Each structure stands twice: as C-alpha cells, then as structure tokens.
Amino acid sequence: MRPPYELVGARPDPAFEISVDGRPVPVVPGQSVGAALHAAGVRSWRSTRFGGRPRGLFCGIGVCFDCLVTVNDVPALRACVTEARPGDRVRTSAADSGTAAARAGAGKDTAGKSVAGAGRPGAAGKEPGGESGGDDEGVNGR
Ligand code: FES
Numbered sequence: 380m381r382p383p384y385e386l387v388g389a390r391p392d393p394a395f396e397i398s399v400d401g402r403p404v405p406v407v408p409g410q411s412v413g414a415a416l417h418a419a420g421v422r423s424w425r426s427t428r429f430g431g432r433p434r435g436l437f438c439g440i441g442v443c444f445d446c447l448v449t450v451n452d453v454p455a456l457r458a459c460v461t462e463a464r465p466g467d468r469v470r471t472s473a474a475d476s477g478t479a480a481a482r483a484g485a486g487k488d489t490a491g492k493s494v495a496g497a498g499r500p501g502a503a504g505k506e507p508g509g510e511s512g513g514d515d516e517g518v519n520g521r
Pocket residue numbers: 435436437438439440441442443444445446447457458459460
C-alpha cells in the first residue's frame with residue numbers, strides 16, 4: 380500500500396526523531412507530537428488527577444486537553460496540535476511521577492516496549508470524565 384503522500388504527489392522532507400522521555404520517536408515532517416506518539420504505538424502518556432486513569436489522544440483537535448505534554452520545557456502543550464520539530468524534547472510525567480497509569484504500564488507501545496510514559500496528573504485543570512468529555516474508561520480502554 381502506498382503512503383498517503385505518494386497518492387497526492389507530495390515529496391516530504393526526510394523523517395526525523397524527537398525525544399520522548401529520553402527515548403527516540405520517529406516523526407514524519409508535519410506530524411503533531413500526538414500523531415508521532417500514536418504512530419509509534421503509544422496510546423497514553425498522562426493520567427487523570429483523580430483515579431490516575433490513563434490519557435492520550437481523545438479528540439485529536441485541541442479541545443479536550445487529554446493529551447498534554449511538555450515540549451522543550453514549555454509545559455501543558457496539547458500534543459495533538461503541537462507540530463513536532465527536529466530535536467524536540469518531549470516530556471511526559473510518567474518518568475518522574477510514579478502515577479497509577481505509569482504503574483499500570485501506560486505509555487508502552489503495542490509491543491509492550493516502553494516508548495514514552497504516562498502522564499502528569501492535573502496538568503491543565505481539565506479532566507476527562509469531568510468537564511472535558513472523556514469517559515472514565517479512557518480512550519484506550521485500559
Ligand atoms: S487530544 Fe489533544 S486536546 Fe484533545
């Protein structure tokens with residue numbers, strides 16, 4: 380199967396990597412941080428303030444605030460609308476929070492390898508299952 384960019388005759392710049400919690404994640408130019416994480420098999424990288432439920436992409440359009448990350452020391456950025464740039468250092472809170480999501484293994488790719496971590500409880504004050512619209516089972520069904 381041909382990738383979408385070939386179907387439209389695009390010639391994208393070469394792929395690059397970003398660092399997510401110190402681990403390399405490949406990026407196609409133009410991808411958001413959230414899209415790169417999703418493409419790498421990472422489905423959650425933060426957790427809810429109450430209950431420590433795993434969160435990652437939910438709306439994918441910048442509305443729900445489920446996908447918050449720190450990029451180059453700028454906190455509380457929405458991964459789904461933040462374009463990844465070469466050399467970006469993305470930090471989730473899994474590595475330093477010891478959240479329930481991290482303990483439960485959130486932030487692992489589909490093969491079970493750790494790629495990025497789980498999240499940062501209470502990062503933006505909006506929580507799924509509360510005012511942001513996510514249900515308590517989370518996007519990932521974990
Ligand atoms: S997934 Fe990023 S704001 Fe909803």
